[in-house]
Amino acid sequence: MERRDRLWGAYAEVRLIGDRSAVGRFLTRVAAALPLWDVRESEDGLRIVVRAGDVKKLRRPAREAGVRVRIVGRRGGAFWISGLLRRPGIIAGVFLFFALFAVLSNLIWxxxxxxxxxxxxxxxxxxxxxxxxxxxxxxxxxxxxxxxxxxxxxxxxxxxxxxxxxxxxxxxxxxxxHTVREKDAVPPPRHLVAGRKAVIVDYVVARGRPVVRRGEVVEPGQVLVSGLIGPPDRALAVAADGKVYGEVWYDVQVTVPRKRALFTTREPERLAVAVALGGRRLLLYGKPPASGDVLVDRRRWRLAFGPWSLPVALEIDRLRPLARETIDISEEAALRAALQAARAELYRRGRDVQEIRAETVLQRVIEDDKVYVSVHYGVVEDIARPAPIDAADGARPGGTE
Known part of the structure; x- marks a missing residue:
């Protein structure tokens, strides 16, 4: 029997009841006149499959051979369609679904x-x-x-x-x-002065006249790059620009704990299936842990038909309950963590730090639950700050290189 015939035809599965010789004579006679399929032995007798319209043709040969015929099953799309037609509610629901889908897919969501x-x-x-x-x-x-x-x-x-x-x-x-490109604002005339006490290491002057030399100690507010260029009686005021690098010093104090929290996944993984509709989520299977931290790995599939995408999605979550554990770290690891934290604090407080020249631990205190360190740093950073020329005229000038 071809697959297409099985799908759209109407067939009956028949059980033959009788002794083996009678059933054999019956099959020999019927097989010559009617098509038979799936002839097989079962616990309750021999079974065959015939067209639904041929069942009546089996009655007379069966009586003559002393065999009883019982219909035990119906197959084929014809029976399925017949049963569906007896349930108009299902048909109406299917048509309503496709009609509603056609309407909703034509809307802008x-x-x-x-x-x-x-x-x-x-x-x-x-x-x-x-x-x-x-x-x-x-x-x-x-x-x-x-x-x-x-x-x-x-x-x-x-x-x-x-x-x-x-x-x-x-x-x-x-x-x-539209992107409107603003003209570069021209800063007013100015000097570059020292923002803090430092030892001059190097400088790069783009505009202005340097008035300090390498190795010189400068005080806060001292002019580093003058915005007055040219002879004193005909000096031209410009906006001094550049970078002046000096060695400065910082004292940094940090405290780090000796206990750290770790999260482990010792419980078995769980699954949760949900449908997301708009801003709501309907859980279909599974449930999240009642309490505690959970690691969620979510896969999402949006419902789409060709170019149309609906605001409905299927979400499958893989939930891994996390257990929080606290461990003690060694003194060496705690000290390394404290020095890393001190350097991070240094870079946060510094201004364009270029180099760390010295790192000296002044004090360290190790306790059961924390480590305290005090570190002295010598670093090279940009110490230049802009200052109006009028406000900086009274500053003590340094020597020129």
Missing amino acids: FVDVAGVTGEEAEAVRAAAAALGLKPGRPASHLPEPAAIERALKARLPWAAWVGVERTGVRVTITAVP
């Missing part, structure tokens, strides 16, 4: 804005809503994307380009604003 944020994004949404492009609007009632783009461009004069793209039930509006 989401309007996203890309390229801009804040007030500009709200302006794009308002302009789109004024044109009818908003959630709940049938997509068939919208004009072509090119027409929407032109209308939005007319309503958004600050936008250099507007693009509209529809993917299923989602519309994405991309707006690119």
Whole structure:
């Protein structure tokens, strides 16, 4: 029997009851006149499959051979369709589902804005809503994307380009604003002065006149690069610019705990299956742990039919309950962690730190639950700060190189 015939035909599975010789005579006679399939032995007798319309033709040969015929099953799409037609509620539900799906897939569910944020994004949404492009609007009632783009461009004069793209039930509006390049602001005339006490290591002057030399000790507020260039009687005031590197000193104190928290996954992994619809989530299988920390590995599949994407997604979570453990670290590891924390604090407090020249541990205290260290650093950083020329005229100048 071909697969197509099995699917759309109507067939009956028949059990033959009688002694073996009678059943053999019956099969020999019937096989010459009717097609038979799936002839096989079972616990309750021999079974065969025939067309549903041929069952009546088996009655007379069976009586003559002394064999009883019992129908034990029905196969084929014809029986399935017949049973379905006796249940009009199912048919109505199927048609209603496809009709509802066709209606919902033709609606705009989401309007996203890309390229801009804040007030500009709200302006794009308002302009789109004024044109009818908003959630709940049938997509068939919208004009072509090119027409929407032109209308939005007319309503958004600050936008250099507007693009509209529809993917299923989602519309994405991309707006690119005009970029206005501001002219570089010219700073007023100024000196560069020392921000703190330091020993000059090096300097790079882009504009102005250096008035310090390498190895010189400078005080806070002392002029490093003068903004006055030229002869004193005809000095030209400019905005001094550059970097002056000096060796400065920091004392850093940090405290780090000797106990650390670790998370382990000792309990077996759990599964949770849920359906996400819009902003809601319906749990179908499994449940999260009642308490404690959980590591979640989520896989998400969105329901889509061809180019149409619905706001319905299937989510499968792999949940790993985490157990919190506290361990004690050794003194050496705690000291290394304290020095790392001290360096991080140094870089946070420093200004453009270029080099650490000295690192001296002044004090360290190791207790049961924490480690305290005090570290002295000598580092090279940019010490130059801008200062108005009038305010810095009274500063003590250094020598020139």
